[in-house]
Every structure is written in structure tokens, then in C-alpha cells.
Amino acid sequence: MDERVREHAAVLVDWSARVDPGDDVVISVAEDAHELAVAVAERLGEVGANVVTTYGSAELQRAYLQAHDGDFEAGDHEAALLSAADVYLRLGGGRNTAATADVESETRQAYSRARANIRDARMDTDWVSTVHPTRSLAQQAGMAYEAYQEFVYNAVLRDWEALAERMATVKALLDDGERVRIVKERDDQPRTDIQLSIADRTAVNSAASVAYDSHNLPSGEVFTAPADADGEVFFDVPMTISDRRVRDVRLVFEAGEVVDYEAAQGESVIESVLETDAGARRLGELGIGMNRGIDRVTDNILFDEKMGETAHLALGRAYDANLPDGESGNDSAVHVDLITDLSEASRIEVDGDVVQRNGVFYFEDGFEAAKRPD
Amino acid sequence: MDERVREHAAVLVDWSARVDPGDDVVISVAEDAHELAVAVAERLGEVGANVVTTYGSAELQRAYLQAHDGDFEAGDHEAALLSAADVYLRLGGGRNTAATADVESETRQAYSRARANIRDARMDTDWVSTVHPTRSLAQQAGMAYEAYQEFVYNAVLRDWEALAERMATVKALLDDGERVRIVKERDDQPRTDIQLSIADRTAVNSAASVAYDSHNLPSGEVFTAPADADGEVFFDVPMTISDRRVRDVRLVFEAGEVVDYEAAQGESVIESVLETDAGARRLGELGIGMNRGIDRVTDNILFDEKMGETAHLALGRAYDANLPDGESGNDSAVHVDLITDLSEASRIEVDGDVVQRNGVFYFEDGFEAAKRPD
Known part of the structure; x- marks a missing residue:
């Protein structure tokens, strides 16, 4: 593993989220953020936190939203997970920034409205959002992959x-x-x-x-x-x-x-x-x-x-x-x-x-x- | 998407798990089971179930277990998630069947013991375990990838x-x-x-x-x-x-x-x-x-x-x-x-x-x- 990935994880867990031993942590992992997720799990293991990892896949969400009749409800299980969580770490970095481009805005809004309590529960945690440098984000930036990695780590690995x-x-x-x-x-x-x-x-x-x-x-x-x-x-x-x-x-x-x-x-x-x-x-x-x-x-x-x-x-x-x-x-x-x-x-x-x-x-x-x- | 993936998802959701509208469903997705997860999310959207997707990554688990001091505890958030869930769908299909081969059995056992309540909560749901045919499983079977896909769908897509x-x-x-x-x-x-x-x-x-x-x-x-x-x-x-x-x-x-x-x-x-x-x-x-x-x-x-x-x-x-x-x-x-x-x-x-x-x-x-x- 690129040592910068481990450094990114350490900044996220230690500086950003201030995770303590015994904290109940949710990691949300985008499709191509696997490597950062492994490093974050390692750091959370060292700290002695308890981890649930969710899969933040835009393609999966699109499939669900497109198939649904639009009468959404918030799952009690998701609310229970987030209400009991101390920390929420979102690791962005999907495979296609346009993965949900064909979902109607009414559908997104209905989904979002139905889940206000889940968003509130998430905002009540010590939440932090970051991104793993992926090829998809490099493409959005108009940059070569290695140059984009360099760019992201320059931005993240500060004093x-x-x-x-x-x-x-x-x-x-x-x-x-x-x-x-x-x-x-x-x-x-x-x-x-x-x-x-x-x-x-x-x-x-x-x-x-x-x-x-x-x-x-x-x-x-x-x-x-x-x-x-x-x-x-x-x-x-x-x-x-x-x-x-x-x-x-x-x-x-x-x-x-x-x-x-x-x-x-x-x-x-x-x-x-x-x-x-x-x-x-x-x-x-x-x-x-x-x-x-x-x-x-x-x-x-x-x-x-x-x-x-x-x-x-x-x-x-x-x-x-x-x-x-x-x-x-x-x-x-x-x-x-x-x-x-x-x-x-x-x-x-x-x-x-x-x-x-x-x-x-x-x-x-x-x-x-x-x-x-x- | 290969139509067999959608058929697999339909068998899982309809025949195996008998998911009803409004059910709170957890999907656990292994590293390379993405495509099946998308199809399952689509079917669950059609049914009108509520979905939380967890990331069942063996590499992530190894990193956590290897870094931890071994004094594990079960996260209240994970227990809350599973206690509130009606259905748990495990989609296996990782990248390496030996991904946790170097984790000491004492560590696995300690982790497993600490999480007995979580296992119990999961077993209290309508849980079903299946696998997406991955190259890693094809390798374990000693089979070419396409031949292994054929094998798995023959096994799954029965009357x-x-x-x-x-x-x-x-x-x-x-x-x-x-x-x-x-x-x-x-x-x-x-x-x-x-x-x-x-x-x-x-x-x-x-x-x-x-x-x-x-x-x-x-x-x-x-x-x-x-x-x-x-x-x-x-x-x-x-x-x-x-x-x-x-x-x-x-x-x-x-x-x-x-x-x-x-x-x-x-x-x-x-x-x-x-x-x-x-x-x-x-x-x-x-x-x-x-x-x-x-x-x-x-x-x-x-x-x-x-x-x-x-x-x-x-x-x-x-x-x-x-x-x-x-x-x-x-x-x-x-x-x-x-x-x-x-x-x-x-x-x-x-x-x-x-x-x-x-x-x-x-x-x-x-x-x-x-x-x-x-």
C-alpha cells in the first residue's frame, strides 16, 4: 500500500474525527475507495474502535432509486445504526461522477425528504467526509491519475x-x-x-x-x-x-x-x-x-x-x-x-x-x- | 448487465428471502459482488424495501483484526442495525479466498466471541447467504471464469x-x-x-x-x-x-x-x-x-x-x-x-x-x- 494512504487514514481518524477507543464508528466506502477503507480500518483497529462499514455505491443507489415507485420511507435499521454511532466517516471516490445522472430530481428529492431523520442522525455524529483519489475524480479534474493522487495528498497531508x-x-x-x-x-x-x-x-x-x-x-x-x-x-x-x-x-x-x-x-x-x-x-x-x-x-x-x-x-x-x-x-x-x-x-x-x-x-x-x- | 445476474437477484429476494414491501433489509456486499448487489438493490427497489448496504470486505477485516490489540467489543451500532433489520442478505464473492489467511485463529475466535450478540441478531432475521461468481471463486474451483459463472447460475437458477x-x-x-x-x-x-x-x-x-x-x-x-x-x-x-x-x-x-x-x-x-x-x-x-x-x-x-x-x-x-x-x-x-x-x-x-x-x-x-x- 502507498504509504500516503495510511497517512491519509491517520489524519482522518486522529486529527479530523478524533476517534477514541470504544467509539462506534461507521465507515461509508465508495466503490473505488477500498484501499483507503482498508487503511482506515487498520487505524481504527489500532485505536480500538468498533466498526461497521457501509457500501456507498452510486450505481447501487441509482438502481434502487430507478426501480422504486417513489413512495420512499426511511428504514428503522438505518436510523438505529446512525443514532447509535459516535462517528461517521464518508470515504468518497466512486467509478463515475455521473453514475446517477439519469435519476430524476423529483426522485432524489423524494428520497432525501423521506430520510431527513437519517441525515439528522448522521449530522449528530462526529462526521467527516473525505475522498480517495480515484481515476474517476482524476478524469473530472482533467488530470492524469498519478498527478491527481499527488494533488489530493498535497491537499490532505498538511500540518x-x-x-x-x-x-x-x-x-x-x-x-x-x-x-x-x-x-x-x-x-x-x-x-x-x-x-x-x-x-x-x-x-x-x-x-x-x-x-x-x-x-x-x-x-x-x-x-x-x-x-x-x-x-x-x-x-x-x-x-x-x-x-x-x-x-x-x-x-x-x-x-x-x-x-x-x-x-x-x-x-x-x-x-x-x-x-x-x-x-x-x-x-x-x-x-x-x-x-x-x-x-x-x-x-x-x-x-x-x-x-x-x-x-x-x-x-x-x-x-x-x-x-x-x-x-x-x-x-x-x-x-x-x-x-x-x-x-x-x-x-x-x-x-x-x-x-x-x-x-x-x-x-x-x-x-x-x-x-x-x- | 448479464441477465442471469438479475435472475439471481430475483431468486434471492423473492424465493429465498421472501422480502415484503417496507421490510428493512441489510445487504452485505463482498469486494467483487458489486454487480449482484446492484441487481439486488434494483429488485429491492421494485419491492419497496428499505436498504442498508454493508461492505463485507475480507481485506478490510484483516486490516482491522491485525491492528487491534485483541480486546474486542461488539459495537452497539452494529447490534442496533441488525436488531432492527427484517432481512439480511449476504452476497459473497471476494477477491482472494485466502485474504485473511495470516490472521491468528485466537484473534478470529476472540473477535467472534465478542460479537455473539451480533451473530444472534443476524440469525434472528430472515437471513440468506449467496455468492456472486467471481474470478477468485473460479480459481478456487480450478475453473475458467465463464465456465464458473455458468456453473453457479446452473446451481442457483433452478425451478x-x-x-x-x-x-x-x-x-x-x-x-x-x-x-x-x-x-x-x-x-x-x-x-x-x-x-x-x-x-x-x-x-x-x-x-x-x-x-x-x-x-x-x-x-x-x-x-x-x-x-x-x-x-x-x-x-x-x-x-x-x-x-x-x-x-x-x-x-x-x-x-x-x-x-x-x-x-x-x-x-x-x-x-x-x-x-x-x-x-x-x-x-x-x-x-x-x-x-x-x-x-x-x-x-x-x-x-x-x-x-x-x-x-x-x-x-x-x-x-x-x-x-x-x-x-x-x-x-x-x-x-x-x-x-x-x-x-x-x-x-x-x-x-x-x-x-x-x-x-x-x-x-x-x-x-x-x-x-x-x-
């Missing part, structure tokens, strides 16, 4: 403790700050200059560990929920939204709401997102990507949005974790992330102080210029 | 209703009978002539369905528990016992007990079986194989012992199903089946009537000669 500390500094900035400004002035792009109100909002230090209320491995972002937004922003990182390619989206905000939009590709996708509901025209998230192990776009939002030296804004639903207790943020049926590269000709200001320039934070080597805006 | 009826006739014979005699007189073999007392014992019609208290697909045998045995028997079907090849075993019984034994190969294996405990020298089972779809030995006891025109005797533990209520039969830590081919120069008598000659029952076409012994 998480050190990164969590750096991210804590950014979280403190956002928690204390009232206003974030993002400016980018590249000659070859429409200008970005947007102001976001974040007073009273709490940032999440997403350090790929349940100890930080962060449930994805890799992670590596600090995110909060803007209350208001004004200005224009150009998203130069390409995305796939609702199975369609979207490129070079430009949004204009006034009083928190999108008042103009355009895109070089997939503009109708953006249009349909914005028309979902009132909340879809407002922002639910500002995220700052800080995982420098993720150094390229791979058309997988779990990686792309964590990319170092980027920021993302999400149209739609806000996360409760960012809000004062009992308060609810922007509500919407959607949460669509759009990413902009800040590694060149860019700066992030908090309350007028430049805290990042060209992707480099003021507390990092290579940060240039005064903290005041120029 | 089970018709076979169950024929087996019911044999069950009635054994239930009513007091004494079975098996005789084989082939020029090239030691003689077989053994008498078995079966008065008050109940035969099981093992028709590959929970409706018959039969939990393996394929099945196709009628078995009972002899109370006494006298005579000699030659087992010409080769076997693997405790990972060692055993061939041409000859046993001599007096007053129910083995008093002499020899084997052309693996005699020391037989010796160690017989020395396990007092019960290991007595018989726990007489089985009559009636699945003519199984027409060759494949070194897999689940198939071999069901082979049409054979009989098997097991040294060791008897099954409660064969005994009057509250009575317990022969007790032993072992249950080792040995098989003899009855297709030539052979007969089975019940209370003096010849009920089978050269593998053919008196109620089948091709049965020759009077019912009285000649």
Missing part, C-alpha cells in the same frame, strides 16, 4: 495544527471586524471591488476537524456570513453548477442584493440560481481559502473553495454557525459558491486595514506594503 | 418450487423412516455399507428459502441427524478441511462411533478432527444432495454438499432443527462434512426399501429395479 493556528488569526480578524473589502485590479479582467458587512457575525475556522466544527478533509478555509454587500465582483475560477460549466461570472450588488450579472459561459445557470427565491439574490457566505496544498482547480467544490489565495462568495443560504445564537441568516433553497483568485493584483481589507495582499496575509512571509489601504 | 416438492417427498421418507442404509459397490473403491438410525428425527427440506428454514442459495439437500451408525463408508469427493486437501477418506463406525479411519491424503487432518472431542467421533448429519445443477466439485462446501446424486455425513455437531423439541443431539466443537458420490453402483434404503438407486429416486424417471433390496 493541520499549524494551518489551524494561521486560520485562527484570520478568524479573529473577521470576528473583530465590521467590514470586509475585496479589491482586485487585473488589466485582463473586469474590476472587483466589493464591501461586505460582517458585524456581529462569527467566523468558522474550518480546520478539517470536528474539534473545529469542520467536517471535510481536506478543508482549510475561514468563512463567515455577510449581512450586506455593495459593489462588483468578478469570479475567474471556473465551476460546474447543476452539471453545467460556468465561467467568468460578474455580479453587481446594491444593498445586499444582486442587481446585475453576466457570465462568459453558463449565464442562464446563474439566472436560474438567482430566480430560485429572494434569498438566492443575497450572500450566505464569504470564505477565504487558505489551503496552499490545493494549488489548482479540479472542478470539485470541496477542493476548489479551499484553494490558498482565493476567496469565495456563496449566493443563498447562510450557515447558523456564523450567526449570533438564535438568529437566522439569509435563507434560501440554494447555496452556490463562486470563487475568485486573489493571488495577483488583489487585496483584502478589514475595517480599512490591508490584511492580505496578492494572496499573502500580513502575518506571513512575503506580505508587502503598509496595512493601510493605498 | 426451486419443483425441487422443493421432490425434496418434500424425501423428507417424508426420512421423517417416517427409522433406519437408512447406504450401499456402494464400485470395483475401484473400498466398499460402502453403513446403517444409520434416524427414528424420531425430523428431516429439513433445504430448499434455499427462509420459508423452509433454509438459508443458503443455492441449496438443494435434505438432511437429518443420525442417532446411531454402524458400518463402513468411503468418501470419494475431495475436500479442503482446515485449509488442507483431504481425499478418499474411509471411516468405520461401531455403535455410532468411528473406530477406524484412513485417507489417501490429509489423514492427519481427519485424525485431528476426530480428536477434537468425544462428539467429533460421532455423526451430526446425514445429508442427501439433490441439486442436479451442481454437477461437479468446486472445493466450496456450500456447493459440493448440495450436488445431486451424492450424500454427505458430518462428524460432530448436530442441528437442533433435526431433533425433537427440547432434545439436544450430538454435541461437538466441529461439524465436518464428508461427501460420497452415489451416481454409480449405489443405493439408499429406508427401512429396507430401496428409495434411490445410482442417484435416481424411485419417484424419478430412470429409477430401476424393485423397491426391495436385492
Whole structure:
């Protein structure tokens, strides 16, 4: 076995899920995540946890969903399994990212609605989702298999403790700050200059560990929920939204709401997102990507949005974790992330102080210029 | 998908497990049983059952067992899953039948002991065990892959209703009978002539369905528990016992007990079986194989012992199903089946009537000669 697979398993079990001896752990294994599952089982054996392994096969799910009459119910046995579980580890990595492409969205939604209690039980565990680098994911990323493996392990096998500390500094900035400004002035792009109100909002230090209320491995972002937004922003990182390619989206905000939009590709996708509901025209998230192990776009939002030296804004639903207790943020049926590269000709200001320039934070080597805006 | 896979799934779900709409079903999928699992999920979707799929990977289990300190405990989550399940479908078919060969037997036993409650919960469901024909099982059988697929589907895709009826006739014979005699007189073999007392014992019609208290697909045998045995028997079907090849075993019984034994190969294996405990020298089972779809030995006891025109005797533990209520039969830590081919120069008598000659029952076409012994 590639030693990196064992290291991945150790990060997942020890850093991310914090598994203790005697914990009842569910491992969900996608079709081609076998090797990672073996390594995770080995690590859980060393820790002395109790393991049930489920088979997270998209092909199997498609067969079930297509054959069913659509009047779904949640199995008591599945609810019992998850209610009794302490930890849930999802090992993604199937054989075909389009394996369920022909399942009608009504069917998916009916299945999902019927299983709300199962999802709730899973979310009540110390759950962590990760992926094993498979050929299918390499293909989605447009990368050779070995290069994609290298990419995934660069993203996952970080010094998480050190990164969590750096991210804590950014979280403190956002928690204390009232206003974030993002400016980018590249000659070859429409200008970005947007102001976001974040007073009273709490940032999440997403350090790929349940100890930080962060449930994805890799992670590596600090995110909060803007209350208001004004200005224009150009998203130069390409995305796939609702199975369609979207490129070079430009949004204009006034009083928190999108008042103009355009895109070089997939503009109708953006249009349909914005028309979902009132909340879809407002922002639910500002995220700052800080995982420098993720150094390229791979058309997988779990990686792309964590990319170092980027920021993302999400149209739609806000996360409760960012809000004062009992308060609810922007509500919407959607949460669509759009990413902009800040590694060149860019700066992030908090309350007028430049805290990042060209992707480099003021507390990092290579940060240039005064903290005041120029 | 090969249509035979779908037919296999339909036999499993409909005939064997009798799954009803709303049943909570667990499917356990071995590493290479994916295709059968997809077909089973499809059929369960059609039926409207609720499905949890577990990953029955021998490699994963080995990794866990080898890493663990040996102080195992049963997970509450696994017990909860199985206690709430109505049906458990085990789809065997791994990648390597020797995948756990280097796990110490003490470790296996400790793991098994710690999980007795989980085994009990599983046995309380309508459980059925089957195998998907994999290259690993083809290799074990010494067969080409396509030929092995053909073999498995011949064994599984039977007219089970018709076979169950024929087996019911044999069950009635054994239930009513007091004494079975098996005789084989082939020029090239030691003689077989053994008498078995079966008065008050109940035969099981093992028709590959929970409706018959039969939990393996394929099945196709009628078995009972002899109370006494006298005579000699030659087992010409080769076997693997405790990972060692055993061939041409000859046993001599007096007053129910083995008093002499020899084997052309693996005699020391037989010796160690017989020395396990007092019960290991007595018989726990007489089985009559009636699945003519199984027409060759494949070194897999689940198939071999069901082979049409054979009989098997097991040294060791008897099954409660064969005994009057509250009575317990022969007790032993072992249950080792040995098989003899009855297709030539052979007969089975019940209370003096010849009920089978050269593998053919008196109620089948091709049965020759009077019912009285000649």
C-alpha cells in the first residue's frame, strides 16, 4: 500500500474525527475507495474502535432509486445504526461522477425528504467526509491519475495544527471586524471591488476537524456570513453548477442584493440560481481559502473553495454557525459558491486595514506594503 | 448487465428471502459482488424495501483484526442495525479466498466471541447467504471464469418450487423412516455399507428459502441427524478441511462411533478432527444432495454438499432443527462434512426399501429395479 494512504487514514481518524477507543464508528466506502477503507480500518483497529462499514455505491443507489415507485420511507435499521454511532466517516471516490445522472430530481428529492431523520442522525455524529483519489475524480479534474493522487495528498497531508493556528488569526480578524473589502485590479479582467458587512457575525475556522466544527478533509478555509454587500465582483475560477460549466461570472450588488450579472459561459445557470427565491439574490457566505496544498482547480467544490489565495462568495443560504445564537441568516433553497483568485493584483481589507495582499496575509512571509489601504 | 445476474437477484429476494414491501433489509456486499448487489438493490427497489448496504470486505477485516490489540467489543451500532433489520442478505464473492489467511485463529475466535450478540441478531432475521461468481471463486474451483459463472447460475437458477416438492417427498421418507442404509459397490473403491438410525428425527427440506428454514442459495439437500451408525463408508469427493486437501477418506463406525479411519491424503487432518472431542467421533448429519445443477466439485462446501446424486455425513455437531423439541443431539466443537458420490453402483434404503438407486429416486424417471433390496 502507498504509504500516503495510511497517512491519509491517520489524519482522518486522529486529527479530523478524533476517534477514541470504544467509539462506534461507521465507515461509508465508495466503490473505488477500498484501499483507503482498508487503511482506515487498520487505524481504527489500532485505536480500538468498533466498526461497521457501509457500501456507498452510486450505481447501487441509482438502481434502487430507478426501480422504486417513489413512495420512499426511511428504514428503522438505518436510523438505529446512525443514532447509535459516535462517528461517521464518508470515504468518497466512486467509478463515475455521473453514475446517477439519469435519476430524476423529483426522485432524489423524494428520497432525501423521506430520510431527513437519517441525515439528522448522521449530522449528530462526529462526521467527516473525505475522498480517495480515484481515476474517476482524476478524469473530472482533467488530470492524469498519478498527478491527481499527488494533488489530493498535497491537499490532505498538511500540518493541520499549524494551518489551524494561521486560520485562527484570520478568524479573529473577521470576528473583530465590521467590514470586509475585496479589491482586485487585473488589466485582463473586469474590476472587483466589493464591501461586505460582517458585524456581529462569527467566523468558522474550518480546520478539517470536528474539534473545529469542520467536517471535510481536506478543508482549510475561514468563512463567515455577510449581512450586506455593495459593489462588483468578478469570479475567474471556473465551476460546474447543476452539471453545467460556468465561467467568468460578474455580479453587481446594491444593498445586499444582486442587481446585475453576466457570465462568459453558463449565464442562464446563474439566472436560474438567482430566480430560485429572494434569498438566492443575497450572500450566505464569504470564505477565504487558505489551503496552499490545493494549488489548482479540479472542478470539485470541496477542493476548489479551499484553494490558498482565493476567496469565495456563496449566493443563498447562510450557515447558523456564523450567526449570533438564535438568529437566522439569509435563507434560501440554494447555496452556490463562486470563487475568485486573489493571488495577483488583489487585496483584502478589514475595517480599512490591508490584511492580505496578492494572496499573502500580513502575518506571513512575503506580505508587502503598509496595512493601510493605498 | 448479464441477465442471469438479475435472475439471481430475483431468486434471492423473492424465493429465498421472501422480502415484503417496507421490510428493512441489510445487504452485505463482498469486494467483487458489486454487480449482484446492484441487481439486488434494483429488485429491492421494485419491492419497496428499505436498504442498508454493508461492505463485507475480507481485506478490510484483516486490516482491522491485525491492528487491534485483541480486546474486542461488539459495537452497539452494529447490534442496533441488525436488531432492527427484517432481512439480511449476504452476497459473497471476494477477491482472494485466502485474504485473511495470516490472521491468528485466537484473534478470529476472540473477535467472534465478542460479537455473539451480533451473530444472534443476524440469525434472528430472515437471513440468506449467496455468492456472486467471481474470478477468485473460479480459481478456487480450478475453473475458467465463464465456465464458473455458468456453473453457479446452473446451481442457483433452478425451478426451486419443483425441487422443493421432490425434496418434500424425501423428507417424508426420512421423517417416517427409522433406519437408512447406504450401499456402494464400485470395483475401484473400498466398499460402502453403513446403517444409520434416524427414528424420531425430523428431516429439513433445504430448499434455499427462509420459508423452509433454509438459508443458503443455492441449496438443494435434505438432511437429518443420525442417532446411531454402524458400518463402513468411503468418501470419494475431495475436500479442503482446515485449509488442507483431504481425499478418499474411509471411516468405520461401531455403535455410532468411528473406530477406524484412513485417507489417501490429509489423514492427519481427519485424525485431528476426530480428536477434537468425544462428539467429533460421532455423526451430526446425514445429508442427501439433490441439486442436479451442481454437477461437479468446486472445493466450496456450500456447493459440493448440495450436488445431486451424492450424500454427505458430518462428524460432530448436530442441528437442533433435526431433533425433537427440547432434545439436544450430538454435541461437538466441529461439524465436518464428508461427501460420497452415489451416481454409480449405489443405493439408499429406508427401512429396507430401496428409495434411490445410482442417484435416481424411485419417484424419478430412470429409477430401476424393485423397491426391495436385492
